Amino acid sequence: MPIIRHTNSPDAVWTRRPDHEVHDYEKIDLVSRTEAKGCVAALIKLPPKKAGFPYHYHTINEECFFILSGKGLLRTPEGEQEVFAGDSIFFPTGEQGAHQLTNLSETEPLLYLDFDTFHYPEVCFYPDTQKVGIFGKDFKQIYYAKDQTSY
Numbered sequence: 001m002p003i004i005r006h007t008n009s010p011d012a013v014w015t016r017r018p019d020h021e022v023h024d025y026e027k028i029d030l031v032s033r034t035e036a037k038g039c040v041a042a043l044i045k046l047p048p049k050k051a052g053f054p055y056h057y058h059t060i061n062e063e064c065f066f067i068l069s070g071k072g073l074l075r076t077p078e079g080e081q082e083v084f085a086g087d088s089i090f091f092p093t094g095e096q097g098a099h100q101l102t103n104l105s106e107t108e109p110l111l112y113l114d115f116d117t118f119h120y121p122e123v124c125f126y127p128d129t130q131k132v133g134i135f136g137k138d139f140k141q142i143y144y145a146k147d148q149t150s151y
Contacts, residue, residue: 005030007043014045025052033118040118046072046103046110056133057098059123063091063116065101070110075100098127 006012007028014026030041046052055075067087074083077098083089091097103110124133125145133142 003031003035020054022051023053024050027114030113036118038118040116042114043068044112044114046070046101046112048103048105048107048109051100051102053100054126055098055100055128056124056126057091057095058093059125060093060119061117061122062093062097063099063114065089065091066113066115068111068113070108070112071104072110072112073102073104075102095125098125 005028007030012028014028016024016026024047026045026047028043030043031039033040044052065088067083067085067089069085072083074081074089077096082104083101089099091099101110101112120136122133122135124135125131126133126142130145131142132145133140135141
């Protein structure tokens, strides 16, 4: 049976996740981790002047964004560039896929589709803070890379 999400319905539920002063977003899961075995998809809305996540890259899962409306600033290892409605952006695994998307508008949200492969365990690196995130079905742990030990 197909799963249909009516995202334009007044009853659509947006989940907000304000992680940090500069990281904030709302989302509707289109395909959630509890429903899928290999991919997830979400409709994500970034408030004005906010980034959804810190600059990061994945070691297991790939991501693809499709900008629906608004204007954003995309940071990658190649630098920063503006992205607009209609732009599709692919992030491979590893350092070359590092990214952060920030809404440039003072007043309007940035709306995009986020399609990801989905496999656990996932390890993410956060170059700006030198942190490592380890994510599994029932756990989320983040450490400073400097705290590693030989065993």
